Amino acid sequence: MIRGVRGATTVESNEADEIVANTKILIEEMANANDIQAEDIASVMISVTSDLNATFPAKALRLIEGWKYVPVMCMKEIEVPGSLALCIRIMMTVNTSISQVNIQHVYHHKATQLRPDLTDQ
Template identity: 65%
Template sequence: MIRGIRGATTVRFNEEDEIIKETKRLMEEMAKSNQVNPELISSVFISVTSDITATFPAKALRLIDGWKYVPVMCMPEIDVPGSLEKCIRVMMSVETKLPQDKVNHTYLNEAIQLRPDLTKE
């Protein structure tokens, strides 16, 4: 079964090092909490708010062992007035045996407010 695993995080500054660090942290937590093997990842889509322009967050995936061939694409998030700033959102499609209600979606930093119903305490 192919399932979508959602995740999001925020950065304090539009700086390459922080964007890469926080994206890598998010991806590693998403993979760990769902026992994801990179061989079973179909694709990863990453969207960013318009205030993130210093680098492509997808670069972070290349720093994770075994993720060299994972297809990844970055795109802009819809610019909705009043939405969370400096936010990186991820949709990872993976082959898994987990039932949909057992998938662990990961929200870090200020992004916790996006889906408090899915955030573990």
């Protein structure tokens, strides 16, 4: 079965190292929480808010061993007035036997406010 796994994080500033580091942490937690291997992934889409342009957050995938061939694309999130700033969102499309209700979506830092119904906070 193909499922979507969502995740989001924020950074404190538009700084390349922080963008890549926070993205890598998020991706690794999403994979670990859902027992995802690189071979299970159909694609990864990463969006960023317009205030993030210091680097491509997709670089984080290339730092994860075995993820060399995972297709990834970055894009700009739509600009909605009052929306969360400095935010990186991820949609990972994977092959899994986990049911929809049991997928573990992951939200870090200020991004927990995006889906409070899916976080412990």
